[in-house]
Amino acid sequence: MRVVIAEDAVVLREGLTRLLADRGHEVCAAVGDADALLAVVREHVPDVVVADIRMPPSHTDEGLRSAEAIRRDFPSVGVLVFSQYIETRYTSRLLESGAGGVGYLLKDRVGNVGEFVAALERVASGGTALDPEVVARLLRRPDPGLAALTPRERDVLGLMAEGRSNAGIAAKLVLSEGAVEKHIAGIFGKLGLESSAGDNRRVLAVLRYLGAPGAAGE
């Protein structure tokens, strides 16, 4: 993967660069603010961008706005927004900016290097990566369909909403892929969703069902 990093905290910027380099990925550029980010994306057109949500100059939501701009101008570039906190409103803005190729993770998640890199790879290849915290909030919704699910099915649904593939879900829950597929069929039946081909369409269908604002329009 060719990666661009935008993060204003030097410790994290350098740490991420090293972590990705260790794993054999190429870090084209690592910058500290939103303007520089857009410039290096234009220059390198990487596979994926990791962008801190809050960067100079105004320290509000530069990362998110850059993500929207990058998704609009460079549809081939995935953007993983990397944040100290989760805001549902930000999730929906990201999802509005296009189906797939986006991610929203808490900075905490770099602790699990394997999962973090896997999420980044997913975003780079046009998939979705939503933080478990976002999904947990969505699943808190009172809903008769959700209430009908078994605990195992809820786990599978959550992992689907995070954007994981069947294989990813299977690995995470220590199940066979066949078992995961059976659970998914059960879930789609109970929720009245049409099973659709393609991981990303499936993620969107699930998010739409969960009422994530912004997932409505593909």
Add this chain to the structure above:
Amino acid sequence: MENIRRVAATVLRAPFTRRTRREVCYCAAGAVTGLVGFVLVMVILVPALFISASVLGTVAGLLMVVAVLALARRLGALHRLLLRRGTGERITAPAPFEPGAGVLGRLDRRLRDRDAWRAVGHALLKLPVAILEGWAVAAVGFGLVDITYPLDWVLFRNHPAGTRLSPMIAAAPVPRGHLAIGTLPGTLLAVAIGVACVLAGVWLARGIVAVDKRLARALLGPSRVSELERTRAIAVEDAVVALRRVERDLHDGAQVRLAAVAMNIGMAQEKAGDAELRELLDAAQSGVGEALADLRRIARGIHPPVLDNGLADALDSLAASSPIPATVRADVARRPSPAIETIAYFCVAELLANAIKHSSANLIEIDIDTERPDVLRLRVSDDGRGGADPSRGTGLDGLRQRVSTVDGALHVSSPPGGPTRVTVELPARMTGRGT
């Protein structure tokens, strides 16, 4: 004896000091502005009061009152300037007038402009002071003229003996205060009158300037109440700014460092072959994760970052995490000041939490608007069982107190059986630093 001499010396030397000259000059200026100010205020104010008595004249009368209030503020500024230039007395100006939005808002603010009303009071009370100031100047002026009489006599009246001349008139600014003088020795009496007038004028000037200063200090400085309002607004906004800084420091300082630690532990976990070491690293990793979650929760309680994008976004986020479906309708034309946004946010958060906990509602509606441009109104309604009573020591009471720190109001309508509707009205911006 010694004392008497010292007092006499002070009294007699007074006319020659710089301070006296300044005071007399100030009296001249103060008398003119005081009289003009009084006349201007009365010329508008008296007809305004008469006109207002009739129904039709009310509008015109109100406009004239507004004109008087605006004028009085200007006059106050002029008086403060004169006092500073003339006597060195510095009086802090009250906070500048802040017009409200809309015609009615403007009118309302004008009529409730405490500092302007006090300036009107000053313009009226200044009249006797101005008269005495004028009198002091007149006394000094007449006296100085009288003192010159012997010189005038010698220069202009050395006619041959037997020439009949009209007498010179020595005058003092008192009733019947004139004296016809027809001889050279008589002019010495005029000198005596002149000296007396100058001394009286000078000392009167000193006394009346002191009164003038007190009057101005009492009525043209910031009033206690508006001063308290202003400092309270500053305190509230400073508190919000300080809390935001704390939140930023937590998010961008401690949290980022911990995330970096988590990353390093993560990389170490990947490389560790030893089972015991892995176990230790796992424990460290989960500890860091919990610390990060704690920090996030604390920072969120201090200041939700999404509030930087405005209330609408922040309330959307809030509603999205509600277990009872909640809708947000926001119609805010102009962003309120940060302190008001923060208070509004935490009000809605608390009302939402209340509704979730107690109402058993199926739907919660959150509305915010600035229909009246000066007022941020927010309403949280639910279709639940009602019966919320702010007087029974619930969270509503605390909320009412918090709202009252910015002169806001909270209304609860919650009949048994529902629905519950809580409305909070906040000033869209605080009267403080002129923001």
